[in-house]
Amino acid sequence: MKKKVAIHLANGFETIEALTQVDLLRRAEIDIITVSITQDKIIESSQGIKITVDKLLNEVNYDEIDMIILPGGMPGTTNLENSDDLKRVIIDFDLDNKYIAAICAAPMILGKMGFLEEKNATCYPGFEKYLLNANYLPNEKVVVADNIITSRGVGTSIDFGLKLIELLINKEKSDEIAKSILKN
Structure with missing residues (x-):
């Protein structure tokens, strides 16, 4: 069955961290939807790029979603953090x-x-001061700990996306996508 992913966007999201995941997962034929945590379908990145999302948070059936993604960026991360509805989704996914x-500032x-x-x-x-009682690994590009995947930032966005593909499908598919985009 085709995997489904929801990436959550708020005004001030980091463009590369978000759209790299959308691009890579779609290349892997994973059904990824962009989701606004606001009541507006047009969201502006921290670099001033406006995108139209696929759905609003209250329109998503999370029972059908296999993974959620939280991109970083400021003030996007703070805006994500301030969404009680998104926090409920995070709690349900962990349960x-x-x-x-989560990538960049979003692991906070x-x-x-x-x-x-x-x-x-x-x-x-x-x-890292917000990763309360975590074992912070500052030199790792992507860290998988049970059901939680974290990454460092813009420069690790491709590695992050490839790891998500590996977890959702398999290493062979991740390697295939890496080769197709000339990732060394």
Whole structure:
């Protein structure tokens, strides 16, 4: 069965971190939808790029979703963190042991919510203070700890996406996509 992923966007999201995941997962034929946590379908990145999302948060049937992704960027991460509806989704996904992926500043949301306690994690340098009681791995591009995947930032976006493909499908598919985009 085709895997389904929801990437959550808020005004001020990091363009590359978000759209790289959409691009790579679609290349792998994973059904990824862009989701606004606001009541507006047009969301603006921290670089001033406006995109029209596929759905609003309250339109998504999360029972059909295999993974959620939280991109970083400022103030996008803070805007994601301030969404009680998104926090409920994160809690449900953790309870169901479903994949939760966060990159750059976004792992701080998971840290503050207590989901990284005694787990390996990484994030954008300077945000590690929010990874409460996590084992911070500053030199790792992508860290998988049970159902939670964290990554460092823009420069690790492709590695992050390829790891998500590996987890959702398999290593062969991830390698195939890496080769097709000339990733060394």
